[in-house]
Amino acid sequence: MNIKETIKETYLEVLEQTGSELLVPELTDDVVLLESGLDSLGFAILVATLEEKLEFDPFTMMDEPLYPTTFGEFVSIYEKMNPNNQI
Amino acid sequence: MNSLKKVLSNIPLDRNALMTDTISLTYGDIQKVIEKNSEIIKQIKSSNVVINGRSRFEFAKxxxxxxxxxxSILFLPQDIDASLHDRYYEEAQINxxxxxxxxxxKYNFINKIENTNSSNETIWIIPTSGTTNIPKLVAHTFNxxxxxxxxxxxxxxxxRWGLVFDIYRFSGIQVFLQAMxxxxxxxxxxxxxxxxxxxNNLTLHHCNALSATPSFWRxxxxSKELNELDFTIITLGGEIADENILQALKVKFSHAKILHIYASTEAGVGFSVNDxxxxFPKHYLDNGINGVSLKLSSTSTLMIKNEKQAQKYLSGNSLYEDDGFIDTGDIVEIKGERVYFLGRDSGAINVGGxxxxxxxxxxxxxxxxYVHAAFVYPKKNPMMGNIVxxxxVLYDETTDAKIAKTGILQYCREKLENFKVPGIIKFVAELETTQSGKLKRS
Structure with missing residues (x-):
């Protein structure tokens, strides 16, 4: 499974875990994170759960910290910071 | 002695003072409201009053x-448990x-109690945020x-300051007073x-100064409104400001002055850090900063002393140690020339404030x-500061992990507020205990 699929799958798990509902028809790249169904606490749990699965937290690794607005930006931060990436 | 009313005399009356999404009042408008009430205010003069859960706009007026x-004025925010009202009314001798x-x-009669307070300066009584304890009342003054x-x-x-903290709380009242x-x-x-x-409200009124928690700033x-916003002053308070959020703000709002503030209802106005x-710099500990002295307690908590001790618990219990310092309960660590906050000595976990x-x-x-033994601890998190x-340890290790997790979380959600529900649950065979048999807390 690639990172994007892992993130989508984990997103849905956290949605269920927190008793939240998806507020958009589909998790596309332009979906605004905080309007997607998970609140900021939900995203905190998502980042922590992803850290368990992927064994890295990109937000603590960035030289210039950045907070994502859309789902696409969120995924690209994980893709970009993935230590397993072959350069 | 200064007061809010006296402040008004220094400000041009045509300036905007209080703005909501639908109403804007100038300082002159506030002056008129004061004049309109000049007779009726005499009826409650020198009494102890409570403002109980009214809107922030009404509170400000x-x-x-x-x-x-x-x-005295007792601040009772909307989220204070109503069952505590009588107790607070009695403690603050509310009339x-x-x-x-x-x-x-307008006023409702509460109680006729002889005032024992002889000060001629209005006391502002602010409840602490309280952890699992009942919030305590702390007496402050305008000065x-x-x-x-x-x-x-x-x-x-x-x-143009934005008020996003609750004005009934210490953090919100600080923003209100700074603006006014x-x-x-x-x-x-x-x-x-x-x-x-x-x-949208901040954008509408071209807010350029905002004080909020690190979690709010994240x-x-x-937010999708981010690019509509611009700030000259950014302040952070109420939680530990981590390097990530400070640097992210600096990148986004490169020309803004960024301050993180250390203050609390009990410790009062503390100090700020602007780099x-x-x-904060270690020399604050050694030399003090802006009328505040700092030191470490034997358990590495930060002790703070204001030159002028003003605030006190209304109950009469002392806030202060014998030497005038207040133990903030915040554990700190010195690394080189810098002092860092690690968390609360009570073990309390700060989840987004x-x-x-x-x-x-x-x-x-x-x-x-489902659970035979449990150990709860914070995990640092870039979105919320910490999560729970x-x-x-399950009663029955053979229980399907997914079923157990779902069952446990469902029960937690029924019993606990959202931010208290564990974000991560790990199933372990046993918990680490100390020699005395207590759970090991790092």
């Missing part, structure tokens, strides 16, 4: 009317509950609260406003029917 007139109707003061506030009204005219003292505009969002509504940086890095006591969560986990994690 009431403060102008009451400060310097009544003996009247006050509110506004068409900008005229103690404005000790470090800037009062240059020429500079102030350029600022320097003749700035204050853009008020109400407690029930959504993030989008708050940000949400700002994740956009986490923690909300305090969580691990023992409470452990208790709920143990009652869930739990290591649990």
């Amino acid at each position: 009431l403060l102008f009317l009451l400060d310097g007139e009544v003996k 009247f509950e006050v509110y506004l109707e068409n900008d005229i003061i 103690s609260l404005t000790r470090t506030a800037k009062s240059d009204t020429d500079i102030g005219k350029t600022f 003292l320097s003749g700035s505009a204050l853009i008020i969002s109400e407690a029930n406003a959504s993030m989008s509504e708050i940000l 949400k700002v940086l994740m 956009a890095h986490a923690g 909300n305090k969580v006591q691990p023992e409470e969560i452990e208790h709920v986990l143990l009652n869930s029917g 994690c739990a290591d649990v």
Whole structure:
């Protein structure tokens, strides 16, 4: 499974875990994170759960910290910071 | 002695003062409200009054009317448990509950108690945020609260402060006073406003100065309204400001002055740090900073002493140690020339500004029917500061992990507020204990 699929799958798990509902028809790249169904606490749990699965937290690794607005930006931060990436 | 009313005399009356999404009042408008109430205020003069859960906008106007007139004002935010009201009324010897109707003061009789308070300065009684304890009442005055506030009204005219903290709390009242003292505009969002509504309100009124928790700022940086916003002054308070959020703000708002503030209801106005890095310079500990002395307790908590001790517990219990210092309960660590905050000595976990006591969560986990032993601890998180994690030992190790997790979380959600529900649950075979058999807390 690639990172994007892992993130989508984990997103849905956290949605269920927190008793939240998806507020958009589909998790596309332009979906605004905080309007997607998970609140900021939900995203905190998502980042922590992803850290368990992927064994890295990109937000603590960035030289210039950045907070994502859309789902696409969120995924690209994980893709970009993935230590397993072959350069 | 200064008061809010006296402040008004220094500010051009045509300046905007209080702005909501639908109403804007100038300082002159506030002056008129005061004049309209000049007779009726005499009826409650020198009494102890409570403002109980009124809107933030109404609260702000009431403060102008009451400060310097009544003996004390008890702030009761909407989220204070109603069952505590009588107890607080008694402790603060409240005579009247006050509110506004068409900008005229109305009051309900509460109790006729002889006033023992002989001061002629109005006492502002602010509840602490409380953890699992019942919030305590702390008495402040206009002067103690404005000790470090800037009062240059020429500079102030350029600022439009956003109020996103609760004005009934220490953090919110600081923002209110800073804005009013320097003749700035204050853009008020109400407690029930959504993030989008708050940000749209700030944009509408061209907010350029905002004080908020690190968690709020993270949400700002994740919002779709982000590019509509611009700030000259950014302050962070209420939680530990980590390097990530400070640097992210610096990147996004490169020309803004970024301050993180150390203050609390009990410790009062503390100090601020303006280099956009986490923690504070060690020389603050050695030399003090702006009338505040700092030192470490034997358990590495930060002790703070204001030159002028002003605030005190209303109950009469002492806030202070014998040497005048207050133990803040915040554990710090010195690394080189910098002092960093590690967390609370009570073990409380700060989740986006909300305090969580691990023992409470452990208790709920143990009652869930699945869990034989539980250990709850914080995990640092870039989105919320910390989240709640739990290591649990199941009664029956053969229970399907997914079923157990779903069952435990469902039970937690029924019993606990959202921010208290563990975000991560790990199933372990046993918990680490210390030699005395206690759970090992790092």
